[in-house]
Amino acid sequence: MTESRRVKMDNVIYANFGNKQRVSTPEDRVKVTNKSRDKQFSPAGKRTVLLTEKNADRGRQSRGEQYYRNGNVTGMTVLEGRVECTVAGSQNEPFTTTVTFPYRSSEKLREAYSAIADTPNGLRLVRDGHLTSSMLDHLVGGIDESIYFDCTCPDRSLVCKHAVASSLYIAEKMTANPAMILDIRGQGMAGLEALIRTYHSKVAVEPEDNESFWNGKALPGLPDPKIAPAIDDSDINYLHKALRLVSYTSLEQLRAVSDIEDMYEILISNHPDNQQVYEEEDTD
Template identity: 70%
Template sequence: MRGRVLMSDEAQGASRRPRMDNVIYANFGAKTQVTSTEPEKGEQTGRIRQKRFSPTGNRVVQLTLKNADSGRIRRGEDYYRNDNVTGVQVLEGRISCKVAGSQNEPFDVLMTFPYRGSEKLRAAYATIAETPNGMKLVREGRLTSAMLDHLIGDPDESIYFDCTCPDRTLVCKHAVATAYVVAEKMTANPSMVLDMRGQGMAGLEALINTFHTRGEEEPETNESFWEGHTLPDLPNPKVAAAIDDSDINYLHRALRLVSYTSLEQLRAVSDIEDMYEILTSTHPSQRIDDDDADEE
């Protein structure tokens, strides 16, 4: 059997397969149809759905994901977990940020909340004023459904996004990542939703006081007198040292306006510091602390 090379059945079968451009084309079995098991549009995916945001943050995510498909939600969650969202800036009715994507320069994302005119905003603040412990709920980020409907948007509304990426869909992956970051920041800082509506926490407290004052001026009827109202919780202010916890430069700047010379300014600041030390050292709570320290 000189010059002959014996070939196995497998090798002979392989040699009979059609060849084209050094590529062997073979049928590896019947094709099977794969059914998609991905969640439907708007359904949250991944571990983010188990993350606990405040009611405000949850409403932001809800109004965003309702217009996103599962693939973009999944990729947006990855961007959120990888800290791709930076430069969050709160505007009136909008929030802008930058999202690092596949290109060298980050994409700009503009998040626009449902429009609220002055009348609707006053209705929102009236709702807070009429709710027992309403300001406490706002400060703690535990807004009621009615408050969320006014300040964020009701479930039938949507949050709109404008992204500089090539994806022209309503909610791209960069928008999903932005929504999660905004939800996280609103959970950590409840006053952010008020800043977004152009009010702020201090301004809202002053406005709520006017609502209460106006209600007190209204004459009470016999029915309202006997039924009564739910009283809010008493305030519990934090005790802090005024001068120690403040920037002394602001005091110098204020006294500079009423002082003729720098020497008078320094003397005035020194006198204020001395008076502060005397008042705090003779305060009853301070004496109790000193007595406890002496006993130890």
Template identity: 90%
Template sequence: MQMTESRRVKMDNVIYANFGSKQRVSTPDDRTQVINKSRHKQFSPAGTRTVMLTEKNADSGRRSRGEQYYRNGNVTGMTVLEGRVECTVAGSQNEPFVTTVTFPYRSSEKLREAYAAIADTPNGLRLVRDGHLTSSMLDHLVGSPDESIYFDCTCPDRSLVCKHAVASAYHVAEKMTANPGLILDIRGQGMAGLEALIRTYHTKVETEPEDNDSFWNGRELPALPDPKIAPAIDDSDINYLHKALRMVSYTSLEQLRAVSDIEDMYEILVANHPDNQQVYEEEDTD
């Protein structure tokens, strides 16, 4: 009896039958498109904008390693501050690195304009609550495409955006997607505060219609603020001083010593100022 050869496809010792056709990503460019496609799907508009403003200043190697750090769960903690976020990232050393994610600066006036624009947008509050920020809202709250997010990391890498910064940006983007109000917390307002502002804004518009006299002559200006006077070194951002000294310090210990010396010199200069000497003399007399 003559044996008939099987029509099933064979490859090495494996018989491929009823598995369907195999699909492969043939080139590195194709693989990049697949990764980017899945990446943009997982984040909200605010998260996507955060990643975009980060990766524009990072090279491909740090982008790739930072994304891998994020996916491996190396970002172990996050603290929200006004205008910035601090992330703890486990790296190659025993102690984790601390990465500060600083969003583009917005003055109080600019933020009020942003909140007023949200109030004037149809269903603006619901869009923010659901995370569906418009392009204009993203420009005001996160940052416009021509701006950058700035990073300060305790790692030895002196580049503008290290792999820990990329991982931190991905982590912040994930949290923004899960909690759309996070960007408002970063801007010092919060979702509850925004809702109260919008209610006040609509009430003010309804109860204070513009009349002819106020249009031409204006209204009474509000009282000027009475800002609290604080020492310059306390009122400034100490992170920028650390960042500047890192460029001329060989070790983190030297950097900390330099900052401490600057603080001591500042205290001596302030103490020797005639105005302060008079205050000290009055305190001694009392």
């Protein structure tokens, strides 16, 4: 009797399905883990994942990466200094994971923005997501720092699987939107660009010593504008148009304009420059 060539395993015939493949070996789990590690994140995204994984054990890290690949992270809200993610877990209601980045005071952030302004093409580097190591330390967090997580799940570990999934999701969004790290720091790309312009437009101001404060400094010379014949240079039609509103007849309008011209001549004739001109005319 010929033995059947059908594959049998665990009392199940796999004739129509092929051989059963197990993926629970340590080697397979390493491949699954490395699959997410090989994802091309931006420097800010990689730093976010690094500061997360340093406090995560291997089991939670592996399950969190699986959650991320399966799309369990369903939402994200960017707040100042932190990000809130919604993660679908084993229960009916999703869990909320709060990802808090290392604290930065206003003074420290100003130092970071000043460093970006002093870096050649610093604004373009930030806009393209190519942050330098110093920028990453200021904006994301230093290598010796940690990102803190607070999750509504029952797991009380420092970094649960939902936190790992959230950090990978945030890293993905940071890669797609490099300005996200600035939004987390409460600045935004537009605000950073405005600050950069301010830094570049600064001019050195000479400090004022105590003596110059009390004794004062020499005042600049006052301008000496020349007399401008306003009526001659202006359009006389506008004057006629204005007087037309208060004149009953054209004759009154013409007389009014003539009177204004006479008064103007009298006023400017008293100026020293014009008096000299008039004296020269009388002599001739």
